C-alpha cells in the first residue's frame with residue numbers, strides 16, 4: 385500500500401468516527417464456554433456489559449441487538465463436559481448430544497441481558513433447537529430471536545410462533561443448509577411474516593445471496609466477515625465480502641460480532657469498499673431500522 389492510500393485509509397476511519405452513526409445487528413454478551421471457543425478465533429471470548437458500553441460510546445453505536453454466546457459458560461456445563469468428553473473433541477460432543485438429548489441452556493444469560501436497563505440494547509433471546517413456548521413467554525416486547533442451526537435444526541413450532549407474531553429470526557446456518565439452500569429459501573418464502581437475518585453474509589452461499597433481491601423478508605449481516613475463516617469460505621465459493629455487500633446494499637446489516645470479530649475491523653472493512661456515503665449509511669445504520677427499528 386502506498387503512502388497516499390495509507391493516509392486515505394486513516395482519514396476515512398477518523399471521519400467515520402466523527403460522522404457515521406451505527407446500529408449493530410449482531411452482538412454477543414458474556415463468556416463463551418472453553419470447549420465452544422477452542423479451535424475458533426478466540427479461546428476466551430468474553431464481553432462484559434461494561435466493555436460493551438465503552439465500545440458503544442467509542443464507535444457511535446446507537447442501538448445494538450444483543451444475545452448470549454453460542455455456548456454460554458457455566459460451572460455445571462464445565463463439569464459435565466469434563467466428565468463426558470475431553471475438550472475440543474467434536475466427535476464425542478456429537479455423540480453426547482445425540483444420545484443424551486443434550487441442548488444448550490440459554491436461560492441464565494438470556495435473563496441477565498433482559499435485566500440490563502439500557503435503551504441501546506435490543507435484547508434478542510438465544511433459543512435452543514428444542515423450542516418451547518416457555519422459552520419466550522417471560523420476555524416482553526422482544527422483536528426477534530437468535531438461533532444457531534449447527535446445534536439443531538429449526539423447529540416448525542418456532543417458525544409458526546415467530547410467523548404469527550411477525551418476529552425476526554437471526555440465524556447462523558448449518559453445513560446442511562449450505563449444501564441445500566433451496567430448502568431454507570422455501571422456508572423463508574413460506575414464513576413471510578418473519579424477517580430472516582442470516583449471519584456471516586450467509587457464508588457466501590450464492591443461492592441465498594441471489595435470493596436477497598427476490599425475497600423481501602431475507603437479509604444478511606456482516607458479522608465476523610473480517611475473520612480469515614470467512615474470507616477463505618467466500619473465496620472457495622468464488623465470491624468476496626465486497627461483492628456480496630456492493631450488490632445488495634439494501635439487504636445487508638452491519639454486525640460487530642463482538643467479541644469474536646470486533647468493531648474496528650468490522651467498520652474498516654465496510655469503509656474500505658468503494659461505496660457512496662449513502663450506501664454506507666444504509667449498511668451501518670438504516671437497514672437495521674427496517675427489522676429492528
Ligand SMILES: [Zn+2]
Nearest residue numbers: 410412607641
Ligand atoms: Zn455471532
